[in-house]
Amino acid sequence: MNPIFQAMLKAALFQKVACPSCKRSQVVSAQKKKAGTRCKYCGSGIPPSSP
DSSP states (O other): OOHHHHHHHHHHHEEEEEOTTTOOEEEEEHHHHHHOEEOTTTOOEEOOOOO
16 A cells, blocks of 8 residues: 555544543544543543534
């Protein structure tokens, strides 16, 4: 697979978010970023991102 296409696909499907409590970043799917999720390190809620 073309590396440029692979990078574009990854950027479209996955987003990097930072936990407001522990400040650690993690990669989540774009759907979870819009709906909000829990931090996999500390368990606190990460609010949905604003568009």
